[in-house]
Amino acid sequence: MAYSASSFIPAVPVQLSARVLSRILIGHRLAFGSRVLLVGCGTGELASFLEDISFEVSGIDDSLGSVDEAREMFPRIEFHAAQPSESVPLEHHSYDLVLVQECGSYTDNLLGLSARIATANLLACLKPGGHAVFVRPFGDDSPLPMKHHQQNCWTRHLACFPGEAAISNYADPWLSRSTWGWLRGRHARRGYYTVSWRAPQLLVSPDRWREFAKRGLMTGQGACCEAANGCCEAGKRRVA
Template sequence: MSSEVVSIRQPLVLHASFWGKALAGIKAGSDTRVLEVGCGRGESLALLASKKIDAYGFDLGAASGQLLAPKSQFAFGSLSSAMSYPQHHFDAVIVRPMPSFRGELATAEHYVATANLLSCVKAGGRMIIVEPTAGREGTPSTEWLARWNRQLEAFTVEKKSLVYRDGGLMQALLGWLKKGPKLDLQLIQITIPQTPVSRLEWHRQARTAAMPKTRNSRKAA
């Protein structure tokens, strides 16, 4: 594996500039809530809390080392099982690379995991999928984006591709880039319909997409 490929064992740290752009247009208030999937120790949760944003994190299990936000802000477990958060709960959900989203992203578990996350977003809210431009796990970012886009065709959402890169004179002058590696990311921004979609409906769309694949795998066996 190339040393330039980002491993999910070395999670990205999404700093203030990224979050400022990711949440642009979302009016901050006492009922504004954000979920970060693949949150690690909660670096982003602590950062967002300092900005008076109600931030929560989801991961497979507690990361090694001390959590950087109150434990009440975390949920742990499988994204393809019962969802810990209510439907229509978050203004934005950010999905970082994590073990729940490996491989071709085309199994029933992958579709259900995505449906669970979509169901947590408020009507008119957004979900942003983050992939390092350098790729991960030996697979280039172009392939990861293609896998995500194929999967997302199953759901009634609007999506567009975006790029986030650190840089620019003002950022350099401010000096915050010295605190960690620069970010170079490929994003898929998903817009949830303005009319609320129930969790049951998201799951129906997931099942419809997964059923042909399940039948084919049984025939092959």
């Protein structure tokens, strides 16, 4: 008998709020026992939490130090140090959900080949009909370019892949400290948005996913937004 993840999810020991996580799990009808791949798993706290509530979890992160720490703290969970734009050392067509948080592959232009190859490699890990969810904060004052991509950058990024994409916004609750700061004019409204993409029901090979990414260059000329332009210019100055 399959049990739904629709029960209330208590405190989550990471930056991602319990409210947003529960919406992701419930909204995608993820049954307990489903396989979840966390991209940008950090030191593994969220992976451990999901395993504790009966999901089968793997994690990847582009920081070897974070992965080493995650392996030491949670040895029962599979963690890998990997850059999705280069390779994903995991079984293909085996995950019900790929949840992407922080990932260096998406710092620059989302319409570029490197970012789309990263997504192709992640989509190859999904079962037919599975979901990839990109979760990002909004209203964040951090100077990191990755945090300033516009929401439609992600839908344009995913447009070259067959499947369905949808955006959801989750502002911080009205009684939260950040919302009171917004009401007093101290900063912008804060929260998270998710870009959810559903895979087609047909089995797609990893090579085929990468072909879609390469074809996307015909529809993704230039930078996806000003944030990507700024990041690219900064990179050029560093090289010079």
